[in-house]
Amino acid sequence: MSEQITFTIDGIEIKGKAGQTIIEAADEAGIYIPRLCYHPELAPHGSCRVCTVLVNGKPQSACTQPIAEGITVENNTKELDEHRRNLIDMLFIEGNHFCMFCEKSGNCELQAVAYRLGILAPKYPYFFPKKDVDSTHPDIFLDLNRCILCGRCVSASRDIDGKGVFEFVGRSIEKKIAVNAEASLKDTNLKQADKAADVCPVGTINKKRTAFAIPIGKRLYDSKPIGSDIESRRK
Amino acid sequence: MMTKPKVATASLAGCFGCHMSLLDIDERILKLIELVDFDKSPIDDIKEFTGRCAIGLIEGGCANEDNVHVLQEFRKHCDILIAVGDCAIMGDIPAMRNNIPLKECLEEAYLNGPTVYNPEKIIPNDKELPLCLNRVYPCHEVVKIDYSLPGCPPNADIIWQALVALLTGKPLELPYELIKYD
Ligand code: SF4
Ligand code: SF4
Ligand code: FES
Numbered sequence A: 001m002s003e004q005i006t007f008t009i010d011g012i013e014i015k016g017k018a019g020q021t022i023i024e025a026a027d028e029a030g031i032y033i034p035r036l037c038y039h040p041e042l043a044p045h046g047s048c049r050v051c052t053v054l055v056n057g058k059p060q061s062a063c064t065q066p067i068a069e070g071i072t073v074e075n076n077t078k079e080l081d082e083h084r085r086n087l088i089d090m091l092f093i094e095g096n097h098f099c100m101f102c103e104k105s106g107n108c109e110l111q112a113v114a115y116r117l118g119i120l121a122p123k124y125p126y127f128f129p130k131k132d133v134d135s136t137h138p139d140i141f142l143d144l145n146r147c148i149l150c151g152r153c154v155s156a157s158r159d160i161d162g163k164g165v166f167e168f169v170g171r172s173i174e175k176k177i178a179v180n181a182e183a184s185l186k187d188t189n190l191k192q193a194d195k196a197a198d199v200c201p202v203g204t205i206n207k208k209r210t211a212f213a214i215p216i217g218k219r220l221y222d223s224k225p226i227g228s229d230i231e232s233r234r235k
Numbered sequence B: 001m002m003t004k005p006k007v008a009t010a011s012l013a014g015c016f017g018c019h020m021s022l023l024d025i026d027e028r029i030l031k032l033i034e035l036v037d038f039d040k041s042p043i044d045d046i047k048e049f050t051g052r053c054a055i056g057l058i059e060g061g062c063a064n065e066d067n068v069h070v071l072q073e074f075r076k077h078c079d080i081l082i083a084v085g086d087c088a089i090m091g092d093i094p095a096m097r098n099n100i101p102l103k104e105c106l107e108e109a110y111l112n113g114p115t116v117y118n119p120e121k122i123i124p125n126d127k128e129l130p131l132c133l134n135r136v137y138p139c140h141e142v143v144k145i146d147y148s149l150p151g152c153p154p155n156a157d158i159i160w161q162a163l164v165a166l167l168t169g170k171p172l173e174l175p176y177e178l179i180k181y182d
Helices: A022-029 A078-094 A109-116 A152-160 B017-023 B028-035 B065-077 B086-090 B093-097 B102-112 B156-167
Strands: A004-009 A012-017 A052-055 A058-061 A072-074 A140-143 A166-169 A176-179 A205-207 B006-011 B053-059 B062-064 B078-084 B132-137 B147-149
Touching: A004 A022, A012 A022, A052 A078, A078 A109, A152 A166, B006 B017, B006 B065, B017 B053, B017 B156, B028 B156, B053 B065, B053 B086, B053 B156, B062 B065, B065 B078, B065 B132, B078 B086, B078 B156, B086 B093, B093 B132, B102 B132, B147 B156
Parallel strands: A004 A072, B006 B053, B053 B078, B078 B147
Antiparallel strands: A004 A012, A052 A058, A052 A072, A140 A205, A166 A176, B062 B132
């Protein structure tokens, strides 16, 4: 039997298991902590910082920080949500997010977190960077205009598919996702059924001939905010 | 009789879709004209401001110098300036030219495009034409914007709820289902 650990999130008592991260314990208890790069089936990347919470008053990313007996976690506060909105704003202006024609719209986690946090428009000037689109693969295309560098595709391809199709190249603002091949996506052994083709939170890795199948109004986040599924577990 | 607050609207580098969405409030338009008078707007074809306006609604971003001029006029004459729709907020479709040099865009449109017929090889340059900007600028990069209503176009309900809240001095609280970027 695993050791039980008791702590609080926003004053609510949570019973987690030793070895869990804050986000894992919170998810189980039905408390939603906003997040972007975290995916429950993948090793935490800890890069987006949207999941930042205060642990005994210190900022920590909930997806990497293990729980400990008696800690006090603050999650749902005005200041943290403002910090999260700033991060989301920056992700929007650093890429080219044209939601009006993006096949991920309505099912996109970046957009959904922005909706949930009530963002009507980013407050910063836009970069309009030049980014590549790779449509050489017969079944999958890659639109780097929308990549938020969450690293999910890298982990999924390496750790689950055992292929290593994706990798990060460059640093800082030049950092981007590249494919591990001579020229382009068609030269990799990526398949539609791969985990790596499934985990992208945004509209960067897309399966061809599957877009716009769900009508507006019925998409994942059209009427219920992201995290509602987690919150519905709360007893 | 108390004078009604005035609303002005403009379409900059937009497609008039946001104005259509405003008209999509259907019969509520009758209530709207009980609440406000329209000043400078393509809806009533008033070309120049006749006075101070409570609210200015801006559709479209700034693609040319005339857009910038109109936007600055709106800022000057309106107490509250609202960016309506994704073009005003982030440039949207017109801004797809933003990482292509302007010269290349013009040459594609007037010289090299597959359907272009232009035997004199003239890129329009009449001095009456407003100059194109190097890129399309979202409105908040040009003047201060007080509120933004996203959508392509924004739903008629979000426009209606925002207008009524602001005109009646209530806080702008928009329900989840109305905030959409598409
Ligand atoms: S990836 Fe998401 S946020 Fe970006 S354009 Fe597509 S729907 Fe919008
Ligand atoms: S392509 Fe998608 S999954 Fe990969 S890093 Fe970019 S946003 Fe994340
Ligand atoms: S979800 Fe924790 S850092 Fe991204």
